[in-house]
Amino acid sequence: MVRKITKTNPNIIELIINLRKQSNQEQAAIWKDLAKRLERSNRRRAQVNLSKISRNSSVDETILIPGKVLGSGNLDHKVQVVALGFSKMAQEKIKEAGGECLDIATILEENPKGSNIRIIE
Template identity: 40%
Template sequence: MKRGPESKPTQELAVFLEKASKKNGAPIWMAVAEKISGPRRRRVTVNIGKIGKIVNGGETILVPGKLLSGGVISKPVTIASFSASKAAVDKLAKAGGKYLTLRKLVEANPKGSKVVIIQ
């Protein structure tokens, strides 16, 4: 028997992502919905330093979990995640980057083009 998240906001976000995937023909949103619908103990955590090492700058990064503030980032990137620590958002802003929620990213880029998922 499959059980989904018990948190109401998480359920609503997963349904929103699934509908956006079907409406826009973008399988990326369905993949993210499946990731956040899984058990909380398996949810991804990514340090901002890992993103700083991987990206070139000017890219849109999606973290299907929590963004943490470990490490240094010096490139201006747009990062969207399920949740983020306040320190991570502050570090990103100092580097000239931008933080979005998953819902805002879907509204800004319904097709999910040029979005990179980092786990």
């Protein structure tokens, strides 16, 4: 069964299609789960503050946010944050803590099996 994508942003549509392909090729359920989360309406898309990432992650962990990362709170350890978007303040604070900000397409290429990635909403 093929789901009809009702998104209008061509970049998001392409990302969802690539996530589904990768999920089927690598037998990685994380990418199919992420595609379902990205198909939701924009109002239901995740917006996560740095304080929540800091509380729910450990050093050198890869955290995936199916939405936008906001800069409220502090990040006190190094993490790799993968998200659809970042606020300027969030990017600055993540880099100050020694972490890095990546987009979803990049991590899909670097880690095709989706191993050692935690999704936070």
